Amino acid sequence: MRAAASLLAVSALAFLVVALMPADPVEIAIRAWNLPANPATVSAMRAEWGLDQPLAQRYFNWLAGFVTGDWGRSFRTGEPVFDEFMKRLPLSLTLGISGLVLAGVLAVPLGFAAALRPRGIADRFSRGLAISVQAVPAFWLGLLLIWVLGVKFQLIRPFSGGPSIYALAIVLIALHSIGLFARIYRRDMLEQTGQPYFRTAIAKGLTRRQAMWHHCHCSALYAMLSAVRSEAGWAIGTTATLEVLFGLPGVSQFLVQSISARDYSALLAYIMTVAVWMLTMNAAMELTMRRLDPRSA
Structure with a gap:
């Protein structure tokens, strides 16, 4: 409701x-x-x-x-907006979701290593990554990678729309969230090491690594997932930027082309799509966190 x-x-x-x-x-x-x-x-x-x-x-x-599924006709193309979005939405969703999933998968081992050895290499790297990606726009970093990988070393073909470009876009989306997720995971894991049950596990003969993984991991993962909801909004913005930068035929590229034409139906469809995305992500994260909460067992 x-x-x-x-x-x-x-x-x-x-x-x-x-x-x-x-x-x-x-x-x-x-x-x-x-x-x-x-x-x-x-x-x-x-x-x-x-x-x-x-x-x-x-x-x-x-x-x-x-x-009822009638999103109007695009002033710019004359085609139904619903059809235009359905052609482009799978690409945008694939980029955004893949970026968030990749960020979470990489953040867990990085955050665990940072918590295992505070002030170690992994700890300093995760801190530096979290700070630097907030200061460097994805658009600028994408241009830099195009020049390095596409022009300097010719490892990719910029604006070709091939698998290498899609992979690069997903990595750039993930890069924005890896450091933040890792720091949240590390912080909660270190907090759990001060609890009595952790000291009891150490006293029973578990190593620090084993005790942290078996007794602190779920709580730290729970804390990290709570940040996914806020990062889902950033993923939309980063996906939009990279679709325009790399010329990918996603929803955001269609939106940019529609703004100058004041294409009301396309603009409204995009806003509602983003709203549904945010509500869906919130509901999915709440359900996942509820299942991970030990109190719900």
């Missing part, structure tokens, strides 16, 4: 903001398509796109169509 109310509030606010954006999509389309800018043409296009209706009526008409 809360999710539905949140989506409804997001849809109303998004529709209002998009509708009040400066510039008229009809005027933009007339200039782009070299149509006669006479009152008859303008009136016909506004009626065809439903822009001659009151704002409230336009919102309810759009909302009724959206929930």
Whole structure:
């Protein structure tokens, strides 16, 4: 129920903001398509796109169509927005989810090594990684890797859309979260080493490594997963940046092309897709954390 109310509030606010954006999509389309800018043409296009209706009526008409799968037609391409998104959404989801999964998989051993030897090499590396990726934009790092790997050593073909470009995009998405996940995992694991049950495990003959893995890992993983929800938002932004940078045919590239045309239907579809993504990630993480919580056993 809360999710539905949140989506409804997001849809109303998004529709209002998009509708009040400066510039008229009809005027933009007339200039782009070299149509006669006479009152008859303008009136016909506004009626065809439903822009001659009151704002409230336009919102309810759009909302009724959206929930039934009719997301409107793109002002820019003339194609149904739903079809345009369904062609591009799998790529964007694959990049974002793969990046988050890769970050989590790599963060666990890095965080464990950092907790096992505080102030050691892994500890310093994870700290440096967490700080540096926050200071370096993904766009700049992507350009640097294109120059190094594509121009200098010719290991990849930039803008080719091949497997190497997809892999590079996933690594860059993961890179933003690995350091943060590792630091959270390390912090919680070190906190658990101060608990009585950990000292009891050591007294029973387990090594520090064994005791940390068997008795601290689940709690540290629980803490790390709580950060995935916030990082899911960053993954959207990084995915959008890399789709534009590498020329990948994802949803975000379609959005960038639609902004200048004031393509209302495409903009609203993107906002709602992001909202559903965030709610889905929150629900998935809550379910996973509930299963990992020892108190729920």
